[in-house]
Amino acid sequence: MARKPGTRSVGEFALFDVVYEDGSQRSNRRVPAELLGGLDKDAPARGFIIEQDRAIAEKSGRAPLAIKSIARVGAKPDKMMKVKERV
Numbered sequence: 001m002a003r004k005p006g007t008r009s010v011g012e013f014a015l016f017d018v019v020y021e022d023g024s025q026r027s028n029r030r031v032p033a034e035l036l037g038g039l040d041k042d043a044p045a046r047g048f049i050i051e052q053d054r055a056i057a058e059k060s061g062r063a064p065l066a067i068k069s070i071a072r073v074g075a076k077p078d079k080m081m082k083v084k085e086r087v
Contacts, residue, residue, distance in 0.1 A: 012032070012033055013030040013031060013032060013033055014030075014031050014032075014033050014036055014042075014045070014072060014073075015027075015028045015029065015030060015031075015072070015073040016028075016029045016031055016042075016045055016049065016070050016071065016072055016073060017029070017070070017071050017072075017073055018049055018067060018069075018070050019067075019068045019069045019070075019071075020065040020066060020067060020068055021065065021066040021067070021068050022065060024065070027073070028073060029049055029052065031044075031045045031048050031049065032048070035048055042070075042072055045070060045072075046067070046070055049067070049070060050064075050067065053065065053067075
């Protein structure tokens, strides 16, 4: 049976803020919670977001932007992940 809007389980997704090399920012990027945790913690989010960016860039006809940093929404600033994208 279909769910009503807004009744999704809280733990299904984690939200991330992404800052790009050009200074732009995208907030609340959704990453499935099942990818996160374990020894890698939030590291798999980077790969997932890069794949999202590639798909968006392909549909829009623009080149994907290089990611400067990724931070989980609500995380302390020292928990930010510095990222260098390999294209």
